[in-house]
Amino acid sequence: MDRTEVLLKLLCLLVCLLPILHACPQNCHCHGGDLQHVICDNVGLRKIPKVSEQTRLLNLQRNNFPVLPTNGFRDLKNLVSLHLQHSHIKEISSGAFRGLKQLVYLYLSNNDISVIKMGAFDDLTEITYLYLDHNKIPDLPKGLLSPMINLFILQLGNNKLRELKAGAFHGAKDLRWLYLSNNSISSIHPAALEDVENLAVFHLDKNQLTSYPAAAMSKLRVVEELKLSHNSIKVIPDLAFQSFGRYMETLSMDNMGLEKFSDKAFFGVTTLKTVHIENNKLSSLPGNFPFIRLETLTLSNNPWHCSCQLAPLRRWLESSRSRPDAACASPSQARGQQIRDAAVLRSCKLPTRRSKKGSRH
Template identity: 70%
Template sequence: MHKISLLSLTFFALVAIAASGPGVCPSPCHCHGDLQHVICDDVGIKKIPRVSDNTRLLNMQRNNLPVLPTGGFGSMKGLISLHLQHCHIKEISGQAFKGLKKLVYLYLSNNEISIIKPGAFEDLTELTYLYLDNNRIPDLPKGIFTPLANLFILQLSDNKLRELRPGTFSGAKDLRWLHLSGNELTSIHPSALDEVENLAILHLDRNRLSSYPVSPMSKLRVVEELSLSKNPMKVIPDEAFQSFGRYMEKLYMDNMGLERFSDGAFNGVTALKSLHIENNKLSSLPSSLSFATVENITLSNNNWMCNCQLAPLRRWMDSSRLRPDATCASPSQYRGQQIRESTAFSNCRQKSKRDKKGTRH
């Protein structure tokens, strides 16, 4: 009886080993498409399962994996998409993703990551989309993104980043979308963006930048969408957007406590379609701001002085189907009037004609 029991136990042990091997669906996950999709979402696993070489997508969301160890995914040579959201991850070890040379999508959002060891992203030469938002990352090791030559979107919003240092984005030369909203940035080193001059979308909103980062921004060439909302900046300087002005279509600068634009702030900006500057302390707009391409503008809750300097804005309102909310704060006789309806601008066109005529003589 004893020998039979021992043989039985050995048999069941071998079955269990086979069941957890790379040729079958790992327990307690479920799989689809001949093991191409392995779904281990919220199944209570505490270590990385072994999966088939056929596996293209591994979903491990909502488990408990506090540390991603070195080489933990090394056997998954064919993996293209890896989902690790809500896994209580605190640390990513060096070479954590070693071997994943075909990986394109890596989702690490909504964890507790505060440590990313140097070399963490080694081997991820095909990675295109990297999501690290909603974590606790305080800084980024120099060259951490160097292996990511094909990175297109980098999501780093809602972390604890305090500064961007030189070499942070070294190697990520094809990066096009960079999301840094909701961090604690107080400064951006002048050369921090040197390696990512082809950014098309840059979100810096909800940070602590008290002055416009002129030098690093001047390295950018093709920004189409820029968000600076909810940074405590008071002044936007001359030529702020000039290096990418012929590409910039969307600009968000609401809720900043912004007091003024320097008169040449919009020099070189020729493609602007959408401008959001509500909830500031602005009284005027600079002469460099052209409304020729503008399709949408938000202006409410500012201290607008309704005089001829705002006449180009009023003319744009008269020609637009939109009716943006914006009221005069001064002069006193126009206070509370909607700019689009105010009589403050009735003489501006005539004055403009007289000024031009005087200039010709």
Template identity: 65%
Template structure:
């Protein structure tokens, strides 16, 4: 991610010089013998032509409208392209043709509602793609297929309604997928099969009413999953089993969630952070193991302070983390904190044997790449 910081924190020096490829474009500032061309908020209406030696082109905050075919055909040396806040509405077929060295592409905060087939042709080195804050409602099958090195994809805050099989075909190295704030009602079976090595998956603030068990079943190494603000009432058995030994962070807050199936947390052995606040939960499933949890949020749920919560109470008694959780029943316990309730004092809890072992990563996943991102 240090490359990302380098690409966005460049010095802007030198006078604007009108010219053609080989010279600094009119109204822009250039640095490093045209390697960095900065045209941020200068009133451009068309994409300027830049030299093949240009490595970074910043076109933010200009009214460009669309990206026509071959717009960057003379910019073959680009590594980082910034087009945020450019009032873009469409990405045409072969819009980025020739950009075989591009690593960073920023298209955030535009009005993009159409991405034509072949739009991302030639982007074989692209690693970071930012499409957040647009109007995208549909993704064609294989639209990302040229991006064999794609690592981070930001699609949050669009208008996506569903994911179909083949959407991520070819993007086998994708690790971080952000789709928060869309209108997703379902993930079709097979829609995530091509990106089975996802480590971070954000699906919060969508419209999914059922947990997409089949679509999620091929995922293997998810570390962080957010599903908050989806109207799901239940989480089924084995929901996280395929990646449970890797999952460390799970957010299920603000869902109206009423219950977990008893086996919902089967296979989940490494969870550290679990967010369940602002739901309708009365109890927690027997399959939830507390031994690795260091951050648990439970507030604003109608907890039933009976022996079903005895494992939770036992964990609270032995943990520094004693989260806010108020009893709603039975009547004599109503209003009391779970951690202070005496209702579980006579309950028997069968201790669970701690599971120990070394974490094994697939050869193509490097945990160090996720640090400080």
């Protein structure tokens, strides 16, 4: 082989390698192999860079993309994880993620997103984890989330949502964890949750609800953790948790100004382990409050009325290892005493459980 042939072969090899050599954008870090990662964290980018079609993870956080354009990622057919946090995003165009049919993780937290055009999430049929928290999203129009048939976790905390309309989660039938904390939600349409009946974790704390959304909540079937803290709800109605009472283990309703649980509020609740109801205006608990499996109960800063109605609570407090604080506010002779120690409760007889013998039901 003469020198000319060698040079030609080297030149050909170099030409073949050029696309690979230039696949990593300037100032970014790239890792090759089957799981190729492209890291462009905080490198001053103002438009989506060109990267290899083989890229599996693309980290573009802490850059500057005010508008995510249509087809901005269209060639990245193998992308699994896309990071766009802290990137000053204000608007997501229709078809912005078109072509990303393998994407599983999408991180859009801590931006200024206030506009999401219909069709923005087209092609995201494999998306499982979507993080949109800490933005300025005002609304969830019907159909926006429809392509996401495999969505499992949706984080929408710290946005500007004011209501949940019918069909807000249409299509997201596999959604299991929904976080809506710290929005401005004051109303939930009765049909808003009918598409996500399999929710297991539902956080609605720090919103502006003034009544328990019973009609919407009755569509849920398997909620294990419900958080309603910091909403101005005064009364929890009968059968509030009945549709998912066999599954609910954690209930947070602290700091609500809550005055009363209706007599049958906990009807059907059988697996409750943790309850937070501190910093409210409760003076009593309903007769069917589910103490049987309860492990943790926080109930301080409530004006408890220490009558025999609280005898089941006193019995639970005596057996609890955590010894939570719970002081009587009335009657006057018991004021300030811990419920577990209150003399006024010592002579109370606990209600006996009715025998089910002979029952056909």
